[in-house]
Every structure is written in structure tokens, then in C-alpha cells.
Amino acid sequence: MIIVIFVLVLWYGGLFFQSFFLHRYAAHQVFTMSKTMERITFVLTWIFQGSSYLSAYGYGIMHRMHHAYTDTEKDPHSPSHDPNMFAMMWKTKTIYQDINLQRIDVDQRFTKNVPQWATFDKFAGSRFSRLLWIGLYILFFVYFATAWWQWLLLPMTFLMAPIHGVIINWFGHIYGYVNYQMKNTSKNLFRFDFLMMGEGYHNNHHKYASRANFGIKWYEIDMTYLIIRVLDAVGVIQLKPIKVRK
Incomplete structure (x- = not known):
């Protein structure tokens, strides 16, 4: 039971900060x-995120590129141009590293105001940091695993962020329903997004990229947005006012 709780904490904890910090703050600045x-x-x-830590700078830029080039050959991750999810993940990793290591020229529109803490990212994304977390996860399993099947969950702890990414960027462009017909393949994965804390409302997000709440229909409850509202209410963050289009 302890192992399952541990994996769930890593799943939803890592997912929250990916959605809250990397996605809605770094990329879209809502x-x-x-x-x-x-x-x-x-x-x-x-x-x-531990061993699968993603920098806000690399993620923010890459995600902006995804919105600008959705489902084209320039899209960092697209089922329309990658033969399978593993090829897509490898392409995404390469582009992400190229951005972080400044091996490619990036249009200034993608870098504007993206948060960067270069010294911290250098450590947090280092091989030493990733191996340290992997070692700690293994030790945790050694001490608390009580059944053989629990060890099957260990690889998930190493790769949480890529798993979260492939669920949205691969499956979220293949399966699900749409609220808006658009010139891309984005889908809403679930009517109630219990698994991805609101990130699964991908079609809604592509329609209104700068909207803090990814849910549109009454049943599309965005758990990350609810937490954002609480953090805004207590003054930890400040939600930007919604711009009403005339």
C-alpha cells in the first residue's frame, strides 16, 4: 500500500507542477x-519530478512551438508526423535538449518572458541529479515493497514526466472528443479528467490557449485550475484578468 501511495504522490505531484508551473506559467503565463x-x-x-525533471525554459519554449506549429512538420511532437509514440518522444527529447543547450536558433516570440534559472537547471537536469533520484526511488522500493508486482511500478517513477507528456501529446491528438472543430487533431481525452488534472482537455486548450481554466463544459472539472484559484485567493500567485473579445 505504501508503494502505491508513493507512486500516486509522484504521479499527481509531478503532474501538478508540470501543469501549473511549466505549462500554465512558463509557456502561457496565465x-x-x-x-x-x-x-x-x-x-x-x-x-x-525527480529523475524526469524538465526545465521551465526548455518546456515553455517547446510548448509554444507546439501551439504555433500544431500537426505540421515543425511540431516538436505530433502523431501526424511521427510513426509511433517512441519516435515522437525521442524527437521531443532531442528538441528539448537542443533548446536548453542553445544548439538551435529559436524565434524570439517563443522565448519572451519564459522563466529561466540556468544554474539550477544545470544541476537539476544533470546526470548526477537524475541518478540520485533513481537511487532514492530504488531504496524506497527495497524498504517498502511487499509484493513482486509493486516492482513493476518502479520504471514509472523514473519516467513520470515523459509518461505525462506522451499521454497528452500522442493520445490527446488521437483519441477522445472535441468541443471545437479546429485545423488540428487535438482531442479532449476525458469528460472528467481524473487522470491528468485538467491537461486532458486538450482540444479546449488549443482553442483557448491563454485561458487558465481548461474545462469548458460543466462536467469538465479542471483540478489544477481549482488549485490555482485557491493560490490566487491567498495571494501566492496573481491570476491575470480574462480578456473579453468584442
């Missing part, structure tokens, strides 16, 4: 926070 809070969130993202 809210603001102080520099101190930003640094604290960098560290919390590292703690919960």
Missing part, C-alpha cells in the same frame, strides 16, 4: 508570481 515564489516553485518541481 498568472504571475514573485521572483521568490518562482524560485521556490523551481525547487518543488525538481522534488516532485
Whole structure:
């Protein structure tokens, strides 16, 4: 039971910071926070993503590219141009690393105001950091695993962020339903997104990329957005006002 709880904490903890910090803050900037809070969130993202830590800078730029080039050959991750999910994941990893290591030129529209903490990212994304987390996960399983099947969950702890990414970027462009007919293949994976904390409302998000709440229909409950509302209410972050189109 302890192992299952541990994996769930890593799943939803890592997913929350990927959605809250990397996606909605770094890429889309639907809210603001102080520099101190930003640094604290960098560290919390590292703690919960562990061995699969993603930098806000690399993720933010790559995700903006995804929106600009959705389902074209320039899309960093698209089922329309990658033969399978593993090929897509490898392509995504390569582009992500190229951005972080500044091996490619990136259009300035993708880099504007994307948060960056280069010294921390250098450590948090290092081989040493990733192997340290992997070692800690293995030790945790050694001490608390009580059945052989629990060891099958161990690889998930190593690769949480890529697993979250492939669910949205592969399956979220193949399976599900749409609220909006668009010139891309984005889908809403679930009517109630219990698994991805709101990230599964991918079609809604592609329609309204700068909207903090990914849910549209009454039953599309965005758990990450509810937490964002609480953090805004207590002053930890500041939600940006919604722009009404005339």
C-alpha cells in the first residue's frame, strides 16, 4: 500500500507542477508570481519530478512551438508526423535538449518572458541529479515493497514526466472528443479528467490557449485550475484578468 501511495504522490505531484508551473506559467503565463515564489516553485518541481525533471525554459519554449506549429512538420511532437509514440518522444527529447543547450536558433516570440534559472537547471537536469533520484526511488522500493508486482511500478517513477507528456501529446491528438472543430487533431481525452488534472482537455486548450481554466463544459472539472484559484485567493500567485473579445 505504501508503494502505491508513493507512486500516486509522484504521479499527481509531478503532474501538478508540470501543469501549473511549466505549462500554465512558463509557456502561457496565465498568472504571475514573485521572483521568490518562482524560485521556490523551481525547487518543488525538481522534488516532485525527480529523475524526469524538465526545465521551465526548455518546456515553455517547446510548448509554444507546439501551439504555433500544431500537426505540421515543425511540431516538436505530433502523431501526424511521427510513426509511433517512441519516435515522437525521442524527437521531443532531442528538441528539448537542443533548446536548453542553445544548439538551435529559436524565434524570439517563443522565448519572451519564459522563466529561466540556468544554474539550477544545470544541476537539476544533470546526470548526477537524475541518478540520485533513481537511487532514492530504488531504496524506497527495497524498504517498502511487499509484493513482486509493486516492482513493476518502479520504471514509472523514473519516467513520470515523459509518461505525462506522451499521454497528452500522442493520445490527446488521437483519441477522445472535441468541443471545437479546429485545423488540428487535438482531442479532449476525458469528460472528467481524473487522470491528468485538467491537461486532458486538450482540444479546449488549443482553442483557448491563454485561458487558465481548461474545462469548458460543466462536467469538465479542471483540478489544477481549482488549485490555482485557491493560490490566487491567498495571494501566492496573481491570476491575470480574462480578456473579453468584442
